[in-house]
Amino acid sequence: MKVTVVGAGAVGASCAEYIAIKNFASEVVLVDIKEGFAEGKAMDLMQTASLNGFDTKITGSTNDYSKTAGSDVAVITSGIPRKPGMTREELIGINAGIVKSVSENLIKESPNVIIIVVSNPMDTMTYLVHKATGLPKNRIIGMGGALDSARFKYRLSEALDCPASDVEGMVIGGHSDTGMVPLIEKAVRNSVPVSEFLSADRMAQVVEDTKVGGATLTKLLGTSAWYAPGAAVSELVRAIAQDAQKMFPCSAMLDGEYGLSDICIGVPCVLGKNGIEKIVEISLSDAEKAKLAESAEGVRNTNGDLSSVL
Numbered sequence: 476m477k478v479t480v481v482g483a484g485a486v487g488a489s490c491a492e493y494i495a496i497k498n499f500a501s502e503v504v505l506v507d508i509k510e511g512f513a514e515g516k517a518m519d520l521m522q523t524a525s526l527n528g529f530d531t532k533i534t535g536s537t538n539d540y541s542k543t544a545g546s547d548v549a550v551i552t553s554g555i556p557r558k559p560g561m562t563r564e565e566l567i568g569i570n571a572g573i574v575k576s577v578s579e580n581l582i583k584e585s586p587n588v589i590i591i592v593v594s595n596p597m598d599t600m601t602y603l604v605h606k607a608t609g610l611p612k613n614r615i616i617g618m619g620g621a622l623d624s625a626r627f628k629y630r631l632s633e634a635l636d637c638p639a640s641d642v643e644g645m646v647i648g649g650h651s652d653t654g655m656v657p658l659i660e661k662a663v664r665n666s667v668p669v670s671e672f673l674s675a676d677r678m679a680q681v682v683e684d685t686k687v688g689g690a691t692l693t694k695l696l697g698t699s700a701w702y703a704p705g706a707a708v709s710e711l712v713r714a715i716a717q718d719a720q721k722m723f724p725c726s727a728m729l730d731g732e733y734g735l736s737d738i739c740i741g742v743p744c745v746l747g748k749n750g751i752e753k754i755v756e757i758s759l760s761d762a763e764k765a766k767l768a769e770s771a772e773g774v775r776n777t778n779g780d781l782s783s784v785l
Contacts, residue, residue, distance in 0.1 A: 478504070502531065598739050635673065
């Protein structure tokens with residue numbers, strides 16, 4: 476499998492590193508607009524191959540998309556990162572033009588590519604790729620829910636004082652501080668509802684800590700996080716590469732599912748060789764339905780700012 480990662484910054488380089496270390500791809504191509512930057516990152520990563528025991532070939536390209544030809548999966552991380560105090564929605568004016576151009580260049584060289592969108596605001600950028608390219612909806616995936624769910628499980632394991640591997644939990648809805656819907660009522664520790672271990676107040680705190688997970692890291696780091704986003708992307712790519720039929724919450728184009736249409740938002744998706752193999756409609760409580768509807772309204776408001784690009 477050949478994978479392209481557009482944007483060789485911290486998130487893109489982490490994507491490439493985790494994909495290589497997991498050793499399921501034959502080649503990863505890093506692309507960046509900064510002269511020599513992707514080539515340097517690729518060389519640095521390749522010098523870890525004998526140390527980390529991977530055989531994946533990593534190459535770099537300065538804005539030459541011909542080197543991405545024949546990619547099975549492409550990851551779009553390009554755009555400016557979120558700065559302290561900046562909402563994801565404020566990024567749209569700058570990042571929309573970048574993402575539209577990148578997606579068109581990718582499809583020109585790899586018409587059968589599956590695209591994973593990481594650039595923020597992620598749900599709106601995923602929607603933009605759909606509208607700009609006209610690709611089948613199964614071949615465009617927004618990464619956010621996989622990352623948000625990993626952050627949810629981290630906060631759950633912290634509250635439960637247990638290993639993260641003991642915990643299962645999912646976040647649906649928009650990939651924003653106000654749009655996330657952590658499904659706390661469905662979260663479990665080894666099949667036992669977390670409500671058996673945690674008070675209502677502690678569960679509510681886990682939900683709030685999850686929703687501001689990105690903003691918390693931005694405040695601490697001075698820029699967006701990169702390790703967890705890179706790891707989240709690598710797992711989506713691996714599920715596609717291995718036709719794993721594995722379920723992740725991803726931003727997908729909905730056509731009536733959950734009562735929503737013409738919107739990309741985080742819902743459970745089964746991933747395999749064709750990208751999104753199936754959108755899974757799980758039962759939601761009335762409160763969860765209301766929160767998802769509210770989240771969708773926020774995403775639609777942000778999508779409205781795309782009129783100058785589409």
